Amino acid sequence: MKSIVIKQANIVNEGEVFVADILIQNGIIQDIGQLDGAVDSIVIDGAGKYILPGLIDTHVHFREPGLTHKGDIYTEAKAAVAGGITSFIEMPNTIPNTLTSELIKEKERIASEKSLANYSFYLGINTGNYNELMNVDNGTVGAITDDGLYFSGTGNMLSNNSDYMQKLFASTDSIISLHCEDESIVEDNLTIARERYGDNIPIEEHSRIRSEDACYQATFRVLGMAIKFNTRLHVLHLSTAKEAMLFSNDVHISKKRVTSEVCIHHLWFCDDDYKTLGVNIKWNPSIKRKEDRNELMRALNDDRIDIVSTDHAPHSQTEKQQNYISSPSGGPMVQHALVAMLELVKQKATSIEKVVEKMCHNPAILFGIEKRGFIRKGYYADLVIVDMNQKWKVDSANILYKCGWSPFMGYTFSSAVCTTIVNGHIVYHQEIFDESIMGKQLTFKSLKQNAKKSQI
Template sequence: MASILIKSATVVNENKQFIADILVKDGLIEKIAPQINVTADQTINAEGLHLLPGAIDDQVHFREPGLTHKANIHSESRAAVAGGITSFMEMPNTVPNTLTQELLEDKYQIAAQNSLANYSFFMGASNNNLDEVLRTDIKNVCGIKVFMGSSTGNMLVDNPVTLEHLFAQAPMLIATHCEDEATIQSNLNHYKQLLGENIPVRLHPKIRSEEACYLSSSMAVALAKKHNTRLHILHISTEKETHLFDNTTPLKDKRITAEACVHHLWFSNKDYETKGNLIKWNPAVKTEADRDGILAAVLDGRIDVIATDHAPHTIEEKALPYLQAPSGGPLVQHALPAMLELYHHGKITLEQIAEKMAHNVAICFEIEKRGFIREGYFADLVLVDLNKPWQVNKDNILYKCQWSPFEGTTFKSTVKHTIVSGNLAWSDGKFTTDVSGKRLSFAR
């Protein structure tokens, strides 16, 4: 493995900025110092660039196996690395659903052959696979995913007895998608009676409403408090939900944590007019007040991490009428540039971006030796030029689906270099290796 010497980078790490050299050797950060004078296989002049820990995305859907016409682990991990995301945790609603240990291991084998980024995969829960869930290896699997709202296949967990057993017995972190299905169906039926099948996408946040989100999130929090479960609630989409969470307990001691996604920090319901189904997600993008309230909760520590919920579909699928168009969109290539854009607008600091997209994800999931720029840690690093604008267009979109809700947006910041487990994987707009990702491990 080639050694890498990074010279004169502005390091953003653990709430500090400082200029330093970084020596990477055998996949690890060997030395951090004001000056390092050694000969390395590769030297990167990072003067004027900012070095952040590689982002860790705790929620992606890379669609393999079974839905590879939309995406696959190879294509989407490359897009992630080009966007400064060096590790991902992937969801179980593939085809078949990841509801057995054997199917879970199949995904790890695919990633070992094809992933440019570091990887882990969630074990899926259903109403009838508790025994399988309890077999999950806490040291080599990121967590258990519970869909407390409609999802692909057999993954809606709506049996109260099953939920009680899951929350009581889970040996590790449970990550939940929280939307109350009965509320959603009631809202949907209401609008169908009014409008028939011609429901406009602008009503998506009325159908998948604040009430649906809060009912489900508050139930998950209550279950977790009852059973002392390690709960992580994904993609908070309403200001109201943010008040379910604590910002007084140190993160390492929290039993209940929460995630915000980039699209809920960027878009609002006003964008449905121009973006339409391209910003149709579950949970829905809601009001400007919700968007601003989520950001406030990120900044004050009620929400702990920022992720993407990267969930690509083909543009043909997205062009269908609202009721037929699937929810979700691609984000991993553009998440860090979008957050850096919010930095340029004075809404978040670079230190907070590093904290919410790397440090805190590592703490929440107890990831071993990643998420920080520290000697002895894996070299997962991203060098960004904060003053190199570029516009998102068809020619530079790397997702297999070949579209982005950010198309036409100009970002001020460019990801110049991405190092994954000590390998220079992305450099000046080009991939330099095919596979360098490693399986994440967890200190549990």
């Protein structure tokens, strides 16, 4: 692998923006400063552009195995790399659900052969795999989660199962990442909507069915349990202002026992957009009011919310374009996540330093991902180069998702990803891919509990 020198880019790293060169050798960042090119090195002119650490998306659904008509590890990782995401952690709601170490190993095998990005996989939680959860390898599995598994039937969301939640919270040394919506509240709201509309429920009802109260009650419940047992809890995809008020910014993320994320769609869209985008923005939790969106951005900026992820969840256009009841929740996002956040930077909703903190640094800190998420000597050379002044329009010709659509269809972004480097390999440059080298498996630092766990 040839050495690479990136010259005179605006480096965004650890709260600063500064102009320097970066030397990459053998997949590692060797030096940062005013540098001469090594012999036979590849030189990239970064003048006028911005270079960020490769993004780490800790919440994706890439659909393999079992749902590959929607997406697969190859197609979705390729789209992620084109969007500047160099590492991902994938959810367990594939077929079969990823509930055992053997099934994780099979996903790792597939990714080692097909993923252009670095990869890891969550172990799923259900009431039948407690022993698996107690013996998970925290060196290669960053967390355990219930996310997505509730789609196989009600009663599978951990935040609604207080007895099993208490047992698990009292005993695990893993990060528990949870989808928090109260199923009983959702079902009651759905019953009311059915009584009013029959099977023709308008999409505008989605935020009232999967309501603020459903989210808040479940989040409040799991936070209480985490505090009781000093469990390391990560709450997924906050969608309401009321939930954001439950989280604190009184300590650095590295010292937090309870953390949270917000997704791109909850920062970008609001319930006014149902009129024009319809089921294309049907997510669980639902997109809610403009006031919720604004407060989520404030909570992100003041560090009550710790990371930004995508909840990338592709469905085929045929599946998606059904009536409200039949249309599945979720949408593709990884290719457009970074440029969407950079658009918010230009709107002065946040800063580029904050984007890097929440999409690069903090995911690495939160999950203990080793030697990634920062531009530092000795770290893996996962980098993305961005042109902040390159306009482009999202259309069917440039969408890389296997499902072939995007909720951003027709939108013109004013920034573009020029180059993505994964482990020192230029995998994407000016819309051309070099697929000769695959990504690596992520590894994690030990996150054993500091306090002795209670026993049940």
